[in-house]
């Protein structure tokens with residue numbers, strides 16, 4: 001997919017919360033960081049943990065399985081045991097709709 005696609009309503013992703021959506025067979029975690037929505041794969045690069053079930057704090061999301069952390073904006077690892085970054089997606093908000101490009 002090379003164009004933006006509506007995946008959720010802005011109101012679906014509350015401040016500091018995560019919402020997982022499925023887009024073309026891929027699970028993507030929408031993360032609301034201080035009112036801005038970012039999108040990352042719902043798949044921890046350590047051992048495929050469900051990142052979308054993790055908590056967000058200090059701009060990072062923590063994997064609920066073994067505690068790896070990733071920068072929500074960049075996908076970079078900020079805490080082991082993961083070493084590879086998680087994929088991020090471009091997000092655009094239009095009106096009440098959240099759109100991502102994947």
Ligand code: FES
Pocket residue numbers: 044045046047048049063064065066067068081082
């Ligand atoms: S699967 Fe995420 S830290 Fe291990």
